Amino acid sequence: MSDVDSKQVQPMLSLREIRKTYVMGDQVVNALDGVDIDIYPGEFVAIMGPSGSGKSTLMHIIGCLDAPTSGSYLLDGIEVAEMDDYELANVRNKKIGFVFQGFNLLARTSAQQNVELPLVYGRRKDRAERAIAALEKVGLGNRLDHKPNQLSGGQQQRVAIARALASDPLIILADEPTGNLASLQSEEIMQIFQELNDEGITIVMVTHEPDIGRHCKRTVTIKDGHLLRDELVENRVMAADLLVEMRQEHDLLHTA
Amino acid sequence: MNIFECMRVAVRGLISNKMRTMLTMLGIIIGVAVTILVVAIGEGASARVQQTVADLGTNLLTIWNGPPSMHIAPAAALAASSGTSATSSNGVPVPPQAPNRLTLQQAEFIQQNFKQTVAAVSPIIRGNVQIRMGGTNATTNLQGVETTYPFVNNASVELGSFFTQSDVDGNAKVCVVGETVVNNMTGSPNTNVIGRSIYINKQEFKILGVLTPKGTGAWGQDQDDVILCPITTAMHRILHRNLTVDFMGVRCTSVKMMPLATQQIASYLRVEHHLQPPFPQNDDFEIHSATEILQRQQSITGTMTTLLSIVAVISLVVGGIGIMNIMLVSVTERTREIGIRKAIGATPRDILLQFLIESSTISLLGGIIGIALGVTGAVILAKLGGWNVIVDPSSVVAALVVSAGVGIFFGIYPASKAAGLHPIEALRFE
Numbered sequence A: 001m002s003d004v005d006s007k008q009v010q011p012m013l014s015l016r017e018i019r020k021t022y023v024m025g026d027q028v029v030n031a032l033d034g035v036d037i038d039i040y041p042g043e044f045v046a047i048m049g050p051s052g053s054g055k056s057t058l059m060h061i062i063g064c065l066d067a068p069t070s071g072s073y074l075l076d077g078i079e080v081a082e083m084d085d086y087e088l089a090n091v092r093n094k095k096i097g098f099v100f101q102g103f104n105l106l107a108r109t110s111a112q113q114n115v116e117l118p119l120v121y122g123r124r125k126d127r128a129e130r131a132i133a134a135l136e137k138v139g140l141g142n143r144l145d146h147k148p149n150q151l152s153g154g155q156q157q158r159v160a161i162a163r164a165l166a167s168d169p170l171i172i173l174a175d176e177p178t179g180n181l182a183s184l185q186s187e188e189i190m191q192i193f194q195e196l197n198d199e200g201i202t203i204v205m206v207t208h209e210p211d212i213g214r215h216c217k218r219t220v221t222i223k224d225g226h227l228l229r230d231e232l233v234e235n236r237v238m239a240a241d242l243l244v245e246m247r248q249e250h251d252l253l254h255t256a
Numbered sequence B: 001m002n003i004f005e006c007m008r009v010a011v012r013g014l015i016s017n018k019m020r021t022m023l024t025m026l027g028i029i030i031g032v033a034v035t036i037l038v039v040a041i042g043e044g045a046s047a048r049v050q051q052t053v054a055d056l057g058t059n060l061l062t063i064w065n066g067p068p069s070m071h072i073a074p075a076a077a078l079a080a081s082s083g084t085s086a087t088s089s090n091g092v093p094v095p096p097q098a099p100n101r102l103t104l105q106q107a108e109f110i111q112q113n114f115k116q117t118v119a120a121v122s123p124i125i126r127g128n129v130q131i132r133m134g135g136t137n138a139t140t141n142l143q144g145v146e147t148t149y150p151f152v153n154n155a156s157v158e159l160g161s162f163f164t165q166s167d168v169d170g171n172a173k174v175c176v177v178g179e180t181v182v183n184n185m186t187g188s189p190n191t192n193v194i195g196r197s198i199y200i201n202k203q204e205f206k207i208l209g210v211l212t213p214k215g216t217g218a219w220g221q222d223q224d225d226v227i228l229c230p231i232t233t234a235m236h237r238i239l240h241r242n243l244t245v246d247f248m249g250v251r252c253t254s255v256k257m258m259p260l261a262t263q264q265i266a267s268y269l270r271v272e273h274h275l276q277p278p279f280p281q282n283d284d285f286e287i288h289s290a291t292e293i294l295q296r297q298q299s300i301t302g303t304m305t306t307l308l309s310i311v312a313v314i315s316l317v318v319g320g321i322g323i324m325n326i327m328l329v330s331v332t333e334r335t336r337e338i339g340i341r342k343a344i345g346a347t348p349r350d351i352l353l354q355f356l357i358e359s360s361t362i363s364l365l366g367g368i369i370g371i372a373l374g375v376t377g378a379v380i381l382a383k384l385g386g387w388n389v390i391v392d393p394s395s396v397v398a399a400l401v402v403s404a405g406v407g408i409f410f411g412i413y414p415a416s417k418a419a420g421l422h423p424i425e426a427l428r429f430e
Helices: A003-007 A055-062 A084-097 A111-121 A127-137 A152-167 A183-198 A239-255 B003-015 B016-058 B067-070 B074-082 B104-113 B164-167 B179-186 B231-238 B255-273 B290-333 B337-341 B348-384 B393-419 B422-426
Strands: A013-024 A027-039 A043-046 A069-075 A097-100 A171-175 A202-206 A218-223 A226-232 B060-065 B118-133 B136-143 B158-159 B175-176 B199-201 B203-211 B227-232 B247-254 B285-289
Touching: A013 A055, A013 B175, A027 A055, A027 A226, A043 A055, A055 A171, A055 A202, A055 B175, A084 B337, A084 B348, A097 A152, A097 B175, A111 A127, A111 A152, A127 A152, A152 A171, A152 A183, A183 A202, A183 A239, B003 B016, B003 B348, B016 B290, B016 B348, B016 B393, B060 B255, B060 B290, B067 B231, B074 B290, B104 B118, B104 B247, B104 B255, B118 B179, B118 B231, B118 B255, B136 B179, B136 B231, B136 B290, B175 B199, B179 B203, B179 B227, B199 B227, B203 B227, B227 B231, B247 B255, B255 B285, B285 B290, B290 B337, B290 B348, B290 B393, B337 B348, B337 B422, B348 B393
Parallel strands: A043 A202, A043 A218, A097 A171, A171 A202, B136 B227, B175 B203
Antiparallel strands: A013 A027, A013 A069, A218 A226, B060 B247, B060 B285, B118 B136, B118 B199, B118 B247, B158 B203, B175 B227, B199 B203
16 A cells, blocks of 8 residues: 555554445445545545545544444544444544535634634643644634634635644544635645645545545545545645646736 | 533624524513512512501401491392392392491490400591691591590600590590691691691691601501591591491400400490391401401412412513524524534533523523513612512522523523534534
């Protein structure tokens, strides 16, 4: 798989024979039908697949938002498949940072307070400093008191990333993080993710856009609840380079 | 998330929906305000009656003409008590015979013959009269009394003197006035009116004294808006009633002697009035003790308080249901927010607490506003209406506790609904 495999490092998360079955009326839907994945520290994985492939369900299980019907899920060496609601809430709070497609910030609440929210539930004392540090990391140190409706889509998503970073999670999970953004803003978000990954943060991202997937280091393709492909990304796209090009084009268009 | 943090979130949520919050609170506000007001009025009334009884002394009996039903509708009461309809042979209703009246002679007899139990008797005849002094006119309550009146009724003369037995024997045109009368006639309660003339129903009376003020009575009446004159003068010169009196006060020798005194007086009056058994159903008089009046008033107040408390409780329950309704709407509206909070690590308990605190904040704030309104209402009643109201601190505390309780009780269902939401379904909610 990846280069870390050979160094005998323990996987950060390890899914074995994960199944998820939904019963809809008299129909039984196998959203996931026996999925095995290992993700190691420092990886940047894209989970790809068409809609209805089961990638969102997989994401929810990895994010401890949903429990698998059967199978084993070790997160940081701990079995989470059989945890109750309180333990799962604690895992979500301490070990996982979420970034959603629709940003999912609390309305009428400042950027800083949004970022503080997981720290509040985690009963952290140093939440103001941490929240400000996280917002500065995503380049919003000057927007602490802005409410979501005073920020652009890209800025809102950066607040969401700061919120995911604030409690120092093991892993950041992003569900179509660029789905609601224009291409320039998407690229900016991907640049942040790449920078964070370069700092050693593990990122797992769900996307159906191959262009976005090529920003990652590894892609896992799901189809009909099965693992279809698991491959390393060749010719990885670096958002920083692309942004330079895009801005030049943009400037040309406007100066012409 | 700690309680303080929850409260901040709750209050912020409530402020962003001011109108809705106010309307939701209204049920609680009304319930609490009514409770506070009713309790204050009830307490005030009881306190006043207790004060009156304490002023009069517990060894006082009063004898009245006829049972109350006869005062209100003598014909109907008599028809009911005789068991036959009072009609003549040709079917025309006949007015019933007037019941026997208490007389001066009977008062005299009770005073003279029951020395062991009765210290003094004060027969009273009363009526409304027109009074004039200088150019000022007014109506007031005239009471014709014996010289025993001050002793029996715990009254005293502040200025001047009471009239004497010779005034009573001689139908003298002399009187003692209450402070309100002085005020109404001269414009100031402190004017010296001793020796001056006052016209009662156009007859000239000489003022001998001014009564010590007694204030407001048990039923809210002004006890100082009164003129006392010799009972004989009132009977023969003003009210023109021959020897019958309206009621008498009987001062017993001690509280222990009261049952015996009651028994002796009743037996005497039954013989005197030619009454047939059974007693006391056929009595045409009533004997009450001051404590009995107190108990009766307290039971009336108690019934009223109970009834209005039920209304208040119903209002609180309705208010609580209103809170529950709004909280359910709020949970549905904020499903996505709940999903976000859960996704980033809120436990079911955190969500439960958030909504419980929100609902109890609504009802507690409603309770506080209700208390403020109730107390204000009580003060206004006291100032403008002259009611005696007492706001009991324990009723304020109870109102606070109950309103917080209502918020928690009716918040449990919506809050547990919110806490039980599945994070993914909550996040998908549009």
